[in-house]
Structures are given as structure tokens and as C-alpha cells.
Amino acid sequence: MKNVAILGFGTVGSGVYEMLSLNAEKIEKAANTPVKVKYILDIRDFSDREDAHIFTKDFNVILEDDEVDIVAEVIGGIHPAYDFTKAALLKGKSVVTSNKELVATKGAELLKIAKENNVNYLFEASVGGGIPLIAPIHNYLAANEIEEVGGILNGTTNYILTEMFENGQSFDEALKCAQELGYAERKPEADVEGLDACRKISILMSLVTGKFCDSEKIYTEGITNIDEEDVAYAEMLDSVIKLVAYGKNTESGIYAAVRPAMIKKENPLASVRSVFNAAYVKGNAVGKVMFYGRGAGKMPTASAVISDILDIAKSGGYKGYFWEEEAKWVSPAEVRESYFVRVSSKDEGKLREAFSDKDIIKLSGETEEIALVTEPLTEKSFEDKFRGIGVIKKIRLLGEDE
Amino acid sequence: MKNVAILGFGTVGSGVYEMLSLNAEKIEKAANTPVKVKYILDIRDFSDREDAHIFTKDFNVILEDDEVDIVAEVIGGIHPAYDFTKAALLKGKSVVTSNKELVATKGAELLKIAKENNVNYLFEASVGGGIPLIAPIHNYLAANEIEEVGGILNGTTNYILTEMFENGQSFDEALKCAQELGYAERKPEADVEGLDACRKISILMSLVTGKFCDSEKIYTEGITNIDEEDVAYAEMLDSVIKLVAYGKNTESGIYAAVRPAMIKKENPLASVRSVFNAAYVKGNAVGKVMFYGRGAGKMPTASAVISDILDIAKSGGYKGYFWEEEAKWVSPAEVRESYFVRVSSKDEGKLREAFSDKDIIKLSGETEEIALVTEPLTEKSFEDKFRGIGVIKKIRLLGEDE
Numbered sequence: 001m002k003n004v005a006i007l008g009f010g011t012v013g014s015g016v017y018e019m020l021s022l023n024a025e026k027i028e029k030a031a032n033t034p035v036k037v038k039y040i041l042d043i044r045d046f047s048d049r050e051d052a053h054i055f056t057k058d059f060n061v062i063l064e065d066d067e068v069d070i071v072a073e074v075i076g077g078i079h080p081a082y083d084f085t086k087a088a089l090l091k092g093k094s095v096v097t098s099n100k101e102l103v104a105t106k107g108a109e110l111l112k113i114a115k116e117n118n119v120n121y122l123f124e125a126s127v128g129g130g131i132p133l134i135a136p137i138h139n140y141l142a143a144n145e146i147e148e149v150g151g152i153l154n155g156t157t158n159y160i161l162t163e164m165f166e167n168g169q170s171f172d173e174a175l176k177c178a179q180e181l182g183y184a185e186r187k188p189e190a191d192v193e194g195l196d197a198c199r200k201i202s203i204l205m206s207l208v209t210g211k212f213c214d215s216e217k218i219y220t221e222g223i224t225n226i227d228e229e230d231v232a233y234a235e236m237l238d239s240v241i242k243l244v245a246y247g248k249n250t251e252s253g254i255y256a257a258v259r260p261a262m263i264k265k266e267n268p269l270a271s272v273r274s275v276f277n278a279a280y281v282k283g284n285a286v287g288k289v290m291f292y293g294r295g296a297g298k299m300p301t302a303s304a305v306i307s308d309i310l311d312i313a314k315s316g317g318y319k320g321y322f323w324e325e326e327a328k329w330v331s332p333a334e335v336r337e338s339y340f341v342r343v344s345s346k347d348e349g350k351l352r353e354a355f356s357d358k359d360i361i362k363l364s365g366e367t368e369e370i371a372l373v374t375e376p377l378t379e380k381s382f383e384d385k386f387r388g389i390g391v392i393k394k395i396r397l398l399g400e401d402e
Numbered sequence: 403m404k405n406v407a408i409l410g411f412g413t414v415g416s417g418v419y420e421m422l423s424l425n426a427e428k429i430e431k432a433a434n435t436p437v438k439v440k441y442i443l444d445i446r447d448f449s450d451r452e453d454a455h456i457f458t459k460d461f462n463v464i465l466e467d468d469e470v471d472i473v474a475e476v477i478g479g480i481h482p483a484y485d486f487t488k489a490a491l492l493k494g495k496s497v498v499t500s501n502k503e504l505v506a507t508k509g510a511e512l513l514k515i516a517k518e519n520n521v522n523y524l525f526e527a528s529v530g531g532g533i534p535l536i537a538p539i540h541n542y543l544a545a546n547e548i549e550e551v552g553g554i555l556n557g558t559t560n561y562i563l564t565e566m567f568e569n570g571q572s573f574d575e576a577l578k579c580a581q582e583l584g585y586a587e588r589k590p591e592a593d594v595e596g597l598d599a600c601r602k603i604s605i606l607m608s609l610v611t612g613k614f615c616d617s618e619k620i621y622t623e624g625i626t627n628i629d630e631e632d633v634a635y636a637e638m639l640d641s642v643i644k645l646v647a648y649g650k651n652t653e654s655g656i657y658a659a660v661r662p663a664m665i666k667k668e669n670p671l672a673s674v675r676s677v678f679n680a681a682y683v684k685g686n687a688v689g690k691v692m693f694y695g696r697g698a699g700k701m702p703t704a705s706a707v708i709s710d711i712l713d714i715a716k717s718g719g720y721k722g723y724f725w726e727e728e729a730k731w732v733s734p735a736e737v738r739e740s741y742f743v744r745v746s747s748k749d750e751g752k753l754r755e756a757f758s759d760k761d762i763i764k765l766s767g768e769t770e771e772i773a774l775v776t777e778p779l780t781e782k783s784f785e786d787k788f789r790g791i792g793v794i795k796k797i798r799l800l801g802e803d804e
Contacts, residue, residue: 019687023545031542032722124542126703130688132534132542138524140534140709143425144431165496268694271673285701287530292670304686307542315717320434 002083002313005062007084008075009042009055012098012125015302027306031313038068046389063087070306070312073127075098082106089121090114096308098125098301104199108212120319120331122308127200127278128152131293132299132307137207138321144283146208150246152272152316153200155295156184156191157223157243167238171226185276193222194243194258204279205256209249217330218247219257226260230395232363233308233340233371234262240270241395253330257395262340266400270361295325298390336376338397342369342391345391353387354385373397404437404715408463409455409486410477411444412528415499417434417704418474422711428707433715440470445456453538465489465641472714475499484508491515491523491669498710500527506601509755510614510725516700520720524710530679532702533695539609539683539712548610552648553681554674557697558586558593559645561626564675566633567642573628586675588657596645596660597622603647606681607658611651613729620649620735621659626661634765634774636664636741643670643797655732661798664742668802699760738778740799743772746792756787775799 004020020027020037037055039062040046046055051287059080059161062068063329069089073079073095081102085095090113103123114121124134128151137149137390152158156178163174175192178184192197223243232239239262247256263270268290273277277295278386294300296382311319343351345368352360361371369392377385380393408415422429430436441456441464442448448457461482463681464470473490474526475497477483483504487497492515499505504512512687516523526536530553539551554560558580565576577594580586590599604617625645636643641664649658665672670692674680679697680751696702713721745753747770754762763773771794777785784796 015687019545023547023687027545030722072407130685132538135542136534136538138538139713141705142707142712143421143429144705145425145428145523185510192446219687244704266673266675268670268673268678271670273668276670283415283532283705285425285705287696287699287702289533289695291691291693294689297689299687300689303546303685306545310544311541315719317717322714324719 002033002069003038003067004035004070004072004309005039005041005068006037007041007073007081009040009044010074010222012074012305013072013300014039014344016064016074019299019302019306024042026207027310031310032178033313033331035313038065040079045241048160050118059084063091065294068093069387070309071095072309073099074305075099076101078102078105085121086109086113087184089119090119092117092119092314094120094122095306096122096312098305100126100196100199100203104202104215107206108325111322115318115322118318120312121321122319123203124308125301125304127203128279128291129295129297130303130345131277131279131291131295133279135311136291137204137306141281141283141286141289144285146249146283148246148248148282149204149208149280150244151290152242152277153245153279153295154191154197154243155187155275155277157197158211158272158277159228159275160181160192161223161241161243164226165234167179170228171224181224188372191315192224194220197245201258202257205247205249205254205327206323208247208281209254209327210322210324212323212325213247213254213256217329219259221259223260224285224367227228229342229363230393233342233361236361236363237262237340237373242269243277244269244396244398248335250330255326255330255332255335257332261396261398262401263398267398267402269398333379336378338376339374339382339394340397341386341394342370342371344368344392345370347389350389354389404433404435404471405440405469406437406472406474406711407441407443407470408439409443409461409475409483411442411446411448411474412476413700414476414703415474415709417700418476418707421704429712430803435713435715437715438797440467444448448471449653461486461667465493470495472711473497474711475501476707477501480504480507486516487512487523489687491519491521494521496524497712498524498705498717500602502598502605506604507616509608510727513724517724522714522721523723524721525605526537526712527703527706529605530693531695531697531699532705533679533681533697535693536710537709537760538693539606543683543685543688543767545690546687548651548683548685550604550645550648550650551610551682552603552651553692553749554644554671554679554702555681555697556593556599557645557647557677557679559591559599560674560679561677563643563645565626566628568638569571572630573626576729577626578702578713590608594626596622599645599647599660603649603658603660603771607649607651608725610649610683611729612724613718614725614727615649615656615658615729616620619731620698621661625662625804627795631744631765632795635744638763638765639664639742639775641666644674646671646798646800650737652732655730655739657732657734659734661797663800665800666802669804670801671800689692697706709801735781739781741776741784741796742773742799743776743788743796744773744794746770747772747795749791752791756791
């Protein structure tokens with residue numbers, strides 16, 4: 001018998017509780033032992049529920065109960081989630097979580113405490129919702145040198161971009177639609193400015209490198225500047241625009257960024273539509289592997305939390321998740337990317353001179369700008385090439401096999 | 403220290419050996435113990451190699467050596483792979499394999515022997531090459547009721563179909579091309595007639611249901627009949643054709659089939675091009691999850707074999723893979739599918755009568771046929787609807803969200 005305490009009875013917490021009850025038989029079979037919810041911590045009053053006896057407002061009741069093996073922290077945010085997690089790990093309880101903010105900020109410290117206490121801090125639900133992602137990368141690609149990891153990690157922005165491309169909506173219209181459908185918050189900044197995706201790529205890069213990749217050091221650009229001209233250009237180039245988070249693991253160090261990318265339609269990332277997410281990993285032996293599914297939602301996220309609970313229930317041992325001190329970063333200036341670049345028409349002459357071998361693209365109708373697609377350039381070589389040319393906007397470019 | 407014996411020094415076997423040597427440090431770290439190749443079994447002579455001492459032609463040397471913990475069977479085919487696997491399991495050695503034919507045929511028996519001897523028979527490499535698939539489905543979706551599993555599981559046919567669509571080749575031309583590139587065998591029947599995909603969906607369905615799903619009972623249709631008219635129709639319908647293997651797990655029983663499907667371009671399966679594979683799973687909580695990557699090749703497949711070796715090296719315990727006696731099948735006649743149907747022009751009147759609400763499609767140019775797309779029909783209702791109508795061909799239809 002394994003006893004679980006759920007911290008927070010919000011959307012995910014209630015999903016975890018429902019699923020553990022509903023699929024109890026299947027879970028017992030998979031775990032080889034019954035898995036029971038002994039406590040639910042929430043500050044609200046649930047005394048009129050039939051199962052009121054398992055609700056508590058006092059975390060210490062859970063902490064001091066030696067029968068609690070696994071704590072599912074689904075409160076979100078840093079406080080009090082951090083304190084509860086730390087206390088539980090120090091008491092020899094494993095913790096599973098969907099809290100990407102906490103993992104991205106305090107992951108290295110909490111994983112160290114878990115290791116010292118021979119318990120686990122698992123976070124499958126923190127990236128990609130219900131998509132099995134963290135555990136497969138940790139377990140099944142362990143023999144590969146991972147060269148790159150990334151993907152479309154935020155469903156809200158992907159929904160907005162899909163609407164802009166498929167239904168001709170403006171950014172503002174699509175955002176409003178997303179808010180009405182509950183896909184975007186009333187304060188949508190964390191999603192549309194790229195912060196949510198930034199935390200997720202921080203977690204994935206830390207996982208892949210085994211070193212803490214601080215989200216503060218990740219170049220992050222959201223989708224608020226994507227306009228209908230970008231959409232029209234993308235369509236001319238048989239491409240779509242997606243918010244792509246990615247990190248590269250090179251011999252000289254690591255690099256990570258979140259930014260919009262113009263992606264050829266043949267690239268599998270281009271077909272990730274609406275609120276779906278996809279994450280890819282490039283291993284030296286396995287090549288590119290991609291994982292796709294619903295990146296959010298009550299039951300998908302609960303499903304991921306339960307996969308971690310099952311993993312611990314099946315075999316209590318330490319699973320080897322550990323991030324050492326901070327990773328070595330390479331300067332963004334060293335990184336080479338191809339770009340789609342919009343330029344003022346008056347600089348057409350200079351542009352043709354600097355890029356004599358490239359086609360110039362023009363939108364139909366009256367327009368005071370032109371555009372082109374560059375070869376891979378470092379920041380420095382980009383500046384050199386475009387010196388004296390009025391750049392309106394640049395967007396990272398992804399070909400069909402990247 | 404864990405000692406491994408590799409059975410068969412062919413493409414995959416040599417890949418496993420190279421990777422275990424090359425990434426030894428990383429593997430030791432992930433497994434928490436060194437993983438060493440003690441023997442390689444092959445009937446050929448390797449006595450002039452530097453590492454000749456680890457080669458043997460006698461399986462009994464491996465069987466009788468109690469230091470051998472894990473046997474990697476990468477011989478392929480039924481004999482002698484079956485006898486070696488059975489003997490090793492009975493001796494208390496775990497076996498990992500890439501041998502889909504053996505797993506699909508003798509899996510239930512071998513998993514039972516493994517369970518009785520408290521060892522493991524793992525087969526990550528048998529489906530989807532290097533894509534982490536079997537273990538994530540077993541471990542991470544264990545709490546979900548899986549309603550459907552399937553995908554594009556054969557790279558050879560997917561390469562051929564991609565060439566037919568993107569480069570206008572005929573089936574014969576594309577097959578020849580695939581053979582020249584080493585993507586297709588000189589005797590290509592197992593791939594192009596769907597047998598390879600049939601074995602793989604048999605394994606996935608057995609995994610998902612926990613019951614043996616005999617490949618002999620799976621309706622299997624290859625791609626040899628796909629012609630340039632089908633390609634032209636698909637393009638009119640903004641679709642592509644892929645060989646899709648799938649299985650449904652319903653309350654009344656299971657159903658599985660391998661057959662070409664016409665897939666809307668917005669469906670993520672449509673963007674799986676060339677030799678890539680993709681498998682999807684539909685869970686009651688998690689929704690649709692998809693795994694994508696290289697479905698074959700020396701290093702991807704070796705990578706999957708090593709993930710199983712690592713899994714066993716890390717924690718020796720029994721992992722719970724088990725297939726009971728045979729699954730209960732539903733009659734294919736009960737299954738509802740939508741179809742794309744080509745019909746002789748002379749029956750246009752009857753067709754319009756039977757499907758008054760559907761659009762009739764015609765290819766441009768001179769043609770003696772018409773086509774249409776049906777609603778979901780059982781076999782019986784299909785026959786009723788098309789009674790007296792000259793059906794030229796029917797192809798299963800997949801919409802953008804299926």
C-alpha cells in the first residue's frame with residue numbers, strides 16, 4: 001500500500017484525485033500495490049463532502065504522518081510550494097509535481113535534497129502536460145548524447161498562431177478567442193511573452209545536460225509582434241510561424257532561446273496545431289525523436305502526475321534525476337541561425353548588393369518593404385551584412401529537416 | 403558490473419556493441435554500474451579482430467556463464483532466436499530484443515517464462531526503431547485506459563508513398579529507388595504487403611491490452627495497389643496516403659488492421675515523411691499522444707536495445723510485461739470506418755441516389771470513373787449502400803483530428 005497526499009485541490013489536484021479513484025484497479029495492477037489518497041491539503045472548506053475526512057488545512061499533519069510515502073504538489077507558484085516540497089523531501093517523502101515555475105527556479109536545490117534523502121523529486125507534468133516526455137528522455141535516451149532539445153511547449157500561443165494562420169484573425173482577435181475558450185488567462189503575458197515556454201525549455205535543458213540551466217539566461221521573445229504581414233510572407237514561403245523553444249548542447253557550452261520561428265510546412269513541427277504541444281530531442285545515435293500531445297488540461301496533466309506516482313510506487317529506489325551547479329553558457333553571439341528578414345523597400349539596392357545570390361520577396365499589393373531569407377549567420381555576421389539596411393523584423397527560420 | 407552477451411553480430415548487433423563501447427561512461431553513470439559486453443555470438447569467423455576473445459560460436463558458453471546477466475538477441479527470425487531466448491530466460495537471464503517476428507509470434511509464451519523466472523523480456527527495439535515507445539506506453543500511460551493505438555510503423559512503405567506524392571513516381575519506380583538506397587529489401591513483400599506493420603501492431607495491441615493479439619487475425623492490406631489515380635484524388639482532397647496500422651480496444655473486444663489510409667494534411671500523421679515512423683496512443687485521460695522518429699537503422703535500433711539493457715541494469719526487478727491468453731476479437735464487420743470510394747462512371751446515377759447528400763469527385767481529363775467520400779459505415783452497411791454499384795477501390799479515410 002502506498003499513501004499519497006495531494007497538496008492543492010485545484011484543477012490538476014482534483015484531476016489526480018478523480019483519476020486515482022476511477023482507475024484504482026488498473027493503477028494497483030501497474031504498481032503491484034494499492035495506491036490510496038490519504039490526505040488532500042487545501043485552505044478552502046470541503047466539510048460538506050462525503051470524503052471530508054481526508055481534507056486538511058494543516059500541512060504538518062501530512063508531514064508528520066510516516067504512512068505518507070508520496071506527496072503530489074500541484075499548488076503551483078513558489079510559496080508555499082517550495083517550503084512544503086523541501087520539508088517533505090527532508091522527511092524522506094518523494095514529491096511529484098506539475099509546478100514548472102518551482103522546478104525551473106529551485107529544481108537543482110530540490111533534486112539535491114531528494115538525492116541526499118534517497119527519495120525522488122519527479123516533474124513529468126511540468127512540461128508537455130500529459131505527453132510522456134521527462135521520463136523517456138531521462139530513461140530511454142540515457143545512452144545518447146543529446147545535441148538539441150526543443151519544441152512547441154506552450155498551447156496558448158500555438159492556439160493563437162493557428163487561428164491567425166487558418167482563420168485570418170489578427171493577434172488581438174485570436175487572443176480574445178483564446179481567452180473566451182479558457183485557453184488563455186485574463187492576464188496572458190506569461191504565455192504570449194514566452195515566459196511559460198522559457199521555464200519549460202529551462203527544465204528540458206537542465207534534464208538533458210544534467211546541469212542547472214537558469215531560465216533568466218534564456219533569450220525570450222514572445223509572439224505579440226507577429227502581424228498579418230508575417231503571416232502573408234510565411235504563406236508565400238510555404239511555411240507557418242510557431243513559438244519554438246530550443247536549446248543546443250555543444251562542446252563549448254549550452255545555448256537556449258524562445259522565439260517565433262518560420263517553419264517549412266514539411267517539418268513535423270509545422271503540423272502541431274491549436275493547443276497541442278510537441279517536443280523533440282536530437283540524440284547522436286537515435287537522430288530526431290518527437291513527442292506530441294495535449295500540453296495542458298486537467299486530465300492530461302493529472303495523467304502525467306500519476307505516471308510519476310506510479311513510477312515511485314512500483315520501485316521506491318532513487319531514480320537518478322540530478323542537476324549539478326550551473327551550466328556553462330556560450331554567448332548567443334556565437335550561435336548561427338538562418339533568418340527571414342523584412343527590410344524597408346528603400347534599401348533594396350543595398351540588400352541586393354549584400355545578398356546577390358538570394359531571391360527578394362515582395363508581398364502583392366502596395367507595400368513599402370521587401371524581404372529575404374538568409375543563410376545561417378551569427379549575430380555579428382548578421383549585423384555586418386545588414387549594416388546600413390533598415391531591418392523591420394527578423395524571424396528565425398526552420399527548414400523541413402531541422 | 404553487468405555483463406551482456408550479444409547474439410548476432412549483424413547490423414543491429416554491431417551497433418549495440420559500438421554504442422556500449424563508445425558511450426560507456428555515460429551508460430555507467432545512467433545505470434549506476436559498468437555495463438560490459440562479455441560475449442558476442444556469431445557463426446562467422448572474427449578471429450583476426452583485436453577483440454576476438456569475446457566472440458564465440460557456442461551459445462552454451464553464454465548460457466552456462468552465471469556472470470552473464472543480460473542477453474541481447476538481435477539475430478532476428480524464429481529459429482534459433484526462440485530457443486536461445488527461452489533457454490536464457492529459464493536460466494534466469496533477462497533478454498532484450500529487436501526481433502519483432504519472435505515477439506509477435508512467441509511473445510506471450512516468452513513473457514510468461516520471464517515472469518516465472520523473475521527476469522525480463524524487453525522489446526523496445528521491435529517497434530519504431532529508436533523511438534521510445536514500448537516503455538513509455540507500459541510505464542507512463544499505465545493509469546490510462548488505452549482506447550486505440552496505431553501509426554505509420556513501416557519506413558519502407560512510407561518512403562515509397564512519400565516519393566509517389568512528392569516526386570510523382572509510380573509505385574514501381576519508388577520501390578526501385580528504395581531498393582537502391584537500401585530502404586527496401588530485394589524481396590520487398592514483407593514490407594510492401596504490410597506484414598512488417600502487421601507484426602508491429604500485433605505487439606503494440608498486445609502491450610496495450612495485456613492480451614496476446616495474434617497477427618494472423620489482423621486484416622492486412624499493403625500498398626501495392628496504390629496507383630497514380632489514388633494520388634491525384636488524394637491531392638484533390640488535400641490529403642496524402644499512408645500505410646496505417648491501428649488497433650481499437652473496445653468493451654466488446656479488440657480490432658486491428660493494416661491498410662492504406664487517405665489522411666487530411668492537417669492530421670499530424672500526414673507530415674510523417676520518408677523513412678520516418680510515428681505511433682500514436684489514445685488514452686481516456688491523456689487524449690492522443692504521438693511518438694515520432696526514425697523507425698529503423700543501425701544506430702536508432704541499437705539505441706533502443708541499449709535503453710532496455712539500461713532499464714534492466716538500473717533495477718533488476720521484474721517490470722510487469724505480461725500478455726495473458728488470447729484477446730477477444732470483435733468481428734471486422736462490426737467496425738465503422740469512413741471511406742474514399744472509386745466507382746465506375748456508368749453507375750453515377752445509382753451513386754447519386756444512394757449518397758444524395760455527398761459530393762461526387764471527378765479527376766480532370768478523360769476518365770471513366772468518379773469517386774466520393776462516405777460517412778462511417780460498417781462492412782454490412784457499405785455493402786448495402788453500394789449494392790449494384792461497380793466499386794473500383796475503397797481506401798480508409800482519416801480526418802484531421804482522428
